Amino acid sequence: xxxxxxxxxxxxxxxxxxxxxxxxxxxxxxxxxxxxxxxxxxxxxxxxxxxxxxxxxxxxxxxxxxxxxxxxxxxxxxxxxxxxxxxxxxxxxxxxxxxxxxxxxxxxxxxxxxxxxxxxxxxxxxxxxxxxxxxxxxxxxxxxxxxxxxxxxxxxxxxxxxxxxxxxxxxxxxxxxxxxxxxxxxxxxxxxxxxxxxxxxxxxxxxxxxxxxxxxxxxxxxxxxxxxxxxxxxxxxxxxxxxxxxxxxxxxxxxxxxxxxxxxxxxxxxxxxxxxxxxxxxxxxxxxxxxxxxxxxxxxxxxxxxxxxxxxxxxxxxxxxxxxxxxxxxxxxxxxxxxxxxxxxxxxxxxxxxxxxxxxxxxxxxxxxxxxxxxxxxxxxxxxxxxxxxxxxxxxxxxxxxxxxxxxxxxxxxxxxxxxxxxx
Numbered sequence: 001x002x003x004x005x006x007x008x009x010x011x012x013x014x015x016x017x018x019x020x021x022x023x024x025x026x027x028x029x030x031x032x033x034x035x036x037x038x039x040x041x042x043x044x045x046x047x048x049x050x051x052x053x054x055x056x057x058x059x060x061x062x063x064x065x066x067x068x069x070x071x072x073x074x075x076x077x078x079x080x081x082x083x084x085x086x087x088x089x090x091x092x093x094x095x096x097x098x099x100x101x102x103x104x105x106x107x108x109x110x111x112x113x114x115x116x117x118x119x120x121x122x123x124x125x126x127x128x129x130x131x132x133x134x135x136x137x138x139x140x141x142x143x144x145x146x147x148x149x150x151x152x153x154x155x156x157x158x159x160x161x162x163x164x165x166x167x168x169x170x171x172x173x174x175x176x177x178x179x180x181x182x183x184x185x186x187x188x189x190x191x192x193x194x195x196x197x198x199x200x201x202x203x204x205x206x207x208x209x210x211x212x213x214x215x216x217x218x219x220x221x222x223x224x225x226x227x228x229x230x231x232x233x234x235x236x237x238x239x240x241x242x243x244x245x246x247x248x249x250x251x252x253x254x255x256x257x258x259x260x261x262x263x264x265x266x267x268x269x270x271x272x273x274x275x276x277x278x279x280x281x282x283x284x285x286x287x288x289x290x291x292x293x294x295x296x297x298x299x300x301x302x303x304x305x306x307x308x309x310x311x312x313x314x315x316x317x318x319x320x321x322x323x324x325x326x327x328x329x330x331x332x333x334x335x336x337x338x339x340x341x342x343x344x345x346x347x348x349x350x351x352x353x354x355x356x357x358x359x360x361x362x363x364x365x366x367x368x369x370x371x372x373x374x375x376x377x378x379x380x381x382x383x384x385x386x387x388x389x390x391x392x393x394x395x396x397x398x399x400x401x402x403x404x405x406x407x408x409x410x411x412x413x414x415x416x417x418x419x420x421x422x423x424x
Contacts, residue, residue, distance in 0.1 A: 160198035
């Protein structure tokens with residue numbers, strides 16, 4: 001079996017290299033003449049186990065930076081251009097903290113795009129309040145991070161609670177409308193901060209619905225053999241699996257289920273199960289079998305086929321970029337779009353604050369109410385608008401659930417957003 005951490009590794013490294021030989025992504029000479037660039041630090045993994053996430057988000061942020069600068073930069077600050085300063089967190093909390101402090105103290109950035117994981121957020125988000133520098137992350141989603149009550153940090157990504165609610169709601173629909181047996185539900189998840197938080201939300205919702213989990217199974221991060229996990233699920237008698245894993249672990253879980261000929265509906269409440277890279281990572285023969293289980297996954301709904309105007313405009317602009325979804329192997333639209341969205345949040349905040357002073361920029365973000373359909377709201381899973389609670393928790397999230405059908409990830413829930421009905 002191929003090591004999942006090497007999936008598309010060469011492509012991701014090529015993409016990272018294409019982001020520029022240096023770590024600065026910013027104005028041209030003509031744009032720089034308008035005024036001092038506004039520096040944004042971006043702290044994401046571009047090497048290591050999670051390199052694919054950074055390798056997708058950074059080119060999206062770079063595209064948004066280019067588009068903003070080409071349209072005149074930040075008008076309220078003398079048409080100042082944006083400049084992206086990239087730091088590699090390597091997916092490690094200690095490195096994340098060190099790089100954020102370096103960017104704030106040495107580079108004098110006006111904001112941070114990041115951090116990456118929920119564990120990184122727990123370690124690094126207090127720095128936003130300490131230095132009074134706003135953080136906007138495209139990635140982390142753990143509910144626990146909101147208990148820090150950080151006033152200066154927040155996430156854009158679907159939270160673990162939103163993922164959990166979508167997965168459990170789909171389970172109800174499959175049971176009530178499609179006759180799926182769901183008397184025993186196994187909850188299997190990555191034993192990380194994100195995985196535990198999401199699984200706790202799933203288990204609470206299952207209890208509220210009258211079907212407590214028959215199996216509660218955390219899996220040690222970094223495990224390479226998911227055979228024992230599948231055997232425990234099978235022995236529990238579960239007829240449905242709710243699973244929360246990152247992409248690499250999702251590949252390993254589905255490979256193990258296929259090897260053991262274990263076929264029950266799997267509903268993913270982590271980002272891995274709707275990832276467009278799954279069929280390629282599994283290989284054609286395994287994918288043809290394993291993804292017919294059936295397999296569902298919660299998703300942001302960010303697809304090239306999604307008929308949401310601002311996202312389509314971003315994709316049109318991306319046609320001029322050397323690194324982009326659909327062309328560069330390993331570059332995923334979901335993280336590409338969220339990387340771009342973080343830049344647009346700062347752009348709008350700079351315009352509203354008319355300063356780079358951290359407290360005022362942060363107040364502008366807290367007061368933000370970016371309406372769905374606005375050019376600056378490129379992600380389609382906020383309705384009617386993007387805004388945050390004071391503790392950084394996003395409001396108005398509306399996730400979708402996709403199913404793998406004929407080798408493609410197709411939105412099947414909610415019904416008003418579905419491209420097809422569930423196949424069972």
